[in-house]
Structure formats: C-alpha cells, structure tokens
Amino acid sequence: MGGTVVQTSNRICSLVLVSSDFTTKVTAQAIVLPQLTKILPRFQPTREQRGEWSPIQLADPICHSPSQIDLVIGSDLTPQIMLEGIEHISKNLLAQKTIFGWILSGQMPNKVVSFSTQVEQNSNQLLESQLRKFWEVEEVPTPNLTNPEDKLCEELYLSTTSRTPEGPYIVRLPFKQSFPNEITLGQSRTTALQQFFGMGRSLQKKGDLKPLYDNVLGEYRTLNHMEETTSYEKSSEGKYYSFYLPTTRLSNPRKEPPRYVSYLMHHGDQVPDSLLMMFSPTGPTLQPDLMLLILKGHTYQFVFNGDVEKMYRQILLHKDHQNYQRIVFRSSPSSPIRDYRLRTVKFGVNCAPFLAIRTLHQLSDDVKITYPLAVPILKTETTYFQEVMTSSQQLNLSPKSFKL
Template sequence: MVIGSDILPKILIPGLKTNVGGSLIAQNSIFGWILSGPVAEQISTFSTQVVEGSADSLGDLLKRFWEQEEVPSAPTHTDDDEFCEELYKNTTYRREDGRYVVKLPFKSTFPDSTALGHSRPAAQQQYLSIERSIEKKAELQTTYSKVLEEYLTLDHMEPTKSREIIRDGNYFSFYLPHHAVIKPDSKTTKVRVVFNASKLSHSGLSLNDVLHTGPVLQNDLMLIILKWRLYKYVFNGDIEKMYRQIYVHKEDQDFQRILFRRSPERPIEDVKLKQLHLALTVLPIWP
C-alpha cells in the first residue's frame, strides 16, 4: 500500500514496538501494524500495480488484513515449559562420541494419577493390519522392511523382551504403533516410518498424555522470512536423520518400544528405539 506523507499522520494511532525480530520497528495504524527497517541493498526504483478489488466489503478486507499482518506477540512460558527447561538443563549430557542424551519429560502426576495401561496388543493388531495392507505392494513392503532394518544396522534400536514392564501395578513401558508415509517426489527419503505416541493404552491415556509438551523452540517462520531482505543470499539445508542423532536415556527407552518382522514368514520381534522419536519432546539446547 502506497500512502502519501500528508495522509500518514491521520492513520497513525498509539502503539510502537521496537526491535521486532531483531531489526524492525512496528508502528500501529488504523489499517494495522506498519513494519519498517533496513534493507540489504539500496533500492533505486520500485513499481506499483492497481488491481480491481473483489466484491468483498471493505470491513471484511480490513479484517483479513489485520489477521494476516498482525505482529506476533512475544511467547510466554508456562510452568510446564519451565519444568521442561530445567529438566533438560539438569539431566542432558553428551556421550564420548559427541551425541546428546536426553530424558523424556514425564509429568509429575505419572504414574500415580496419569498412568499407562498395556499397549502391546493394540500395537500388534495395528502392525498386522498394516502388514496385510502392503502385502500387495511388494516394492513398498521391501522398502518399509529395509527402513526398519536400518535402525538395527545403525544401532538405533535393539531387541527387548516381549513382556511389558509392570511395577506396583503401573506400566513402565509403551509400544508405539507405526506406519509408512510415502513421498514419491522426495529426492532423499521416499518412504519414512512414523511412530504414533498418541495411541491410547488400555488405561485410556497415551504416552503423549503423560509427557509435557514443552515450549516451542523453533524460530518464528514469518520473522525468518522478513530477515531475508537483509542478505543477498539465503541458504536452506536439511540434516539427515537429525532427531536420530539424539539418544534417549536408557531408563526411558522402554517407553519407545515397537513391533516388526523382516518378512511375514518370520516371528514378530520386540525392539526398543534408542534415539529420540517423539516430535513433541523438547530438544536439548545446543551450546
């Protein structure tokens, strides 16, 4: 929107935010927030284009403008967020090979009032169902098995007992159902395995229900894009198997059990995942 300087004083209203995203200034107006800040290179020319508006009313257009252009507020941390931060600061350590080891952020009410029930039968039922569904797709079945076998080859999972861990009537193990996500257009991983920590156990609670979610650690995408104007080149990268470079503490690995077998003719195996596979858990703070 191009506004003449003679109109500018008439549209500004109280409200000024500095250091938005590190380099922007936000001034409130009757149309919403106006962002201003430095650019990477000098702008010598610019062009404008006038397009006939749609039949939407001015009120609807302004409402959508405010919703889309609202400056994000600073994130607020809850008591649960603080608990997760302290947990990882106090318990995270690095192995000799440089990889981090983290604990799962269990709620303080676990296992007293938020307890898990048995989960192996449901995980086995779902695994057999998925196995039957991909039997007719030989290539997918082979690829799916290879992906899981790679976990064993890379020592990202190891065999465990088929009996669930029960102490004082409480379950201290959990079986993660899993399924394949197919992306034929992907240049790197066309088939990946997704583990479902939201599957309910016999108690009516899932593993997600007994874990803290933790704060969002990713930078705001809109602010990242806004900062692109400050640089001539922008690079985008992908770290292969990034989450699998982080180990879960040995005493928590039994909460990441899965079932699989290399072929339908072989018996089902019980294994536990040694790396981080729960998207909701907080990652350690990198130094």
C-alpha cells in the first residue's frame, strides 16, 4: 500500500457506499492510511485500446487518465457490490458489472506488473540507493550530464522568463511536456485541509509556536507574497489545474527569523506522487558543490560570507502558475478557512533550486557591465540555500577595506 512495505494507521472511519442510481447502500469501515497508492494508472492506454471498451458505461469514464486514488475497496465488500454481468472485451481484459457501473480488470500487454513485484522493486531500489550513497561519500563528485529534461528546463526559462520594471524576475514552473495531456493532477484541497486541521491541533498544544506560525503567514501577506483566492479547485474535463501544498510543520521554529517550511512537499516514499516530482523536472544542477566550495575557502587568506535575504521569495511566479501553489489558512479556530495562492517561488518544491540559481545567473548576465566583480561570485560561489562564500581576493579588495 502506498508503494511501501509497511504502513501504520491509528484511525478508522465509517462510510456508506452508494450505487450510481442511489438504490443500493453498503455500510463499511475504512482504515485511514498516509497514502493509498501511487498515481494510477501508471501509463496511458492507446486510443485503439480505449476503443475496445468505449461502448460500455464504466463506473469511472476516465479510468484511463492517471490520477490520485482516494479509496481502495477490499475483497470483503466484493459480494455486496458485484452484480450479474460479465463481458469479455479481449483475451486479457474483462468487464464486470457493479452497483457503481462497469469496471475493468485484466492485463494490458507489457505494461502492468503485480503489486507484490512493485513493492519488492521499490524496496530494492531504496536499498541500492542507500548503498550507493554510502560508497560515494568520499568520492569527488562528477559533473551531471545534460539530459533532455535539463535542456527543456533551460529552454523554458529562456523563453518564458521576464523582468518587471521594479527589478524582480517572473518565472514559470517547468512542467513536463506530458502534463496535463498524459499525466494529470487530482483533487488536493481535501487532503490539505485534513493536514491543516491536524497541524492546528498540534500548535494548540504548543502555544509558543502558534504566534510564530501566524507571524510568518502575516509576513507573507504584508509583503504581498501571497494573495487570497477562491475556495474551489480549478478543473476541466476531469483534469485539475490547481494544487494545494500539503501542510507539515515548522522546522527550527525558534530560529530568528524563523524559516517558513510549513508547506514543503512530503519526503520519502510519498515524493513520486507529489506535485513537482511527478509533473515537473528538477532541472540541471547549477550551484557549486558545497564541500568543494568550503574547501576552496581554505585557499583564501581572508574569507567572508553573505546571505541573499528571502532569495526564493524575491522571484515572482507567473500568474498562470500561482494556482499550483495554493495553501489554506485561518488565524484562529473560530475564523473561517481562507484559501491563498503563493505569488513567489516556494522553497521546497522540486524545481525551486534551479529557478533560484538560474535567476541569479540571469541577474549576473544582466548586470555584468555595471557590476563585473559580482558575476563570478553569483555564478560560482552562491549555494541554493542563499549563502554566498567568497574572499577579498575575488573582489580585488584589501583586508583593511572590510570588517570581518
């Protein structure tokens, strides 16, 4: 379940399954899990394959379109939902009549593997990844090779990025070419609400964290880094064109100023189904290797570092893509839930480091005549977490010209 070997659950909810004509009701209990399945189906049937079952009235008319699965029905309920009626569509595909409509079962050629095989495969991949990281810790990293997705990110950045008269750059999220025609988003607001309520209960127990949380959101609104939007998800023909970022928690909440990471994407086994992992490439690695940058600092006689304040939030997101960075929030338990969309690049999403560092490189190109000394520092000595490490030699300064 969820692509993992083991998942734990401490909640059960009661529900009623209702037939499409409202004549049959099935009472059941459901176990609540952090994640049910991955985006299904994992492939797109061809038009010829879809034509084989087009005359049948399916329970899910767009079952061929990859989307999030909200409920998995166990075999204990099968006798109550199955009706008389079986159609052999092809040698490997069967249609069965249920209280919800017709459902499909069987195998598409060379595409579907069994669930047990999938779990074992993921487990081996995780172990292999951990072993590889263990042996590569002491190795000198090799430069990443450019792949088609990296080229796509660069081409999209060059063709879609603009700059306002006030200075900030406006970028777009580099979605994969298969989005949204072949892979699509599902509903996300319900999940975001559940996580927000859960975090709210946690913050109420830790009263000292609630003001910090509210202050950060207040800063977002004060700086116009987010704006209120509608409470309904944008969708058309079963495809969703908005996404609510999952709520987790504050990291290092007592850090001054606190870094707001409450809406980072989940990590671990849930990553493949998160928004920007599934639908957007990471982009090429542009920042220098941190270890090499630190080692380089040891070659200088005098070293200093700086911080690009709110680097990610200095970069605006195009209005067409702001709906993919929605959140829900209310200032108190008695206040109504309000929906917001973030107007700037969000730290924590998959392509954010590429967009941030690439914008710094673009800035260095745009100001290379006016500020030539800044160009090599922005391009070779700035990390993706806003830190700048350089020396007086790089700036052609004497040690007396600045204070350590």
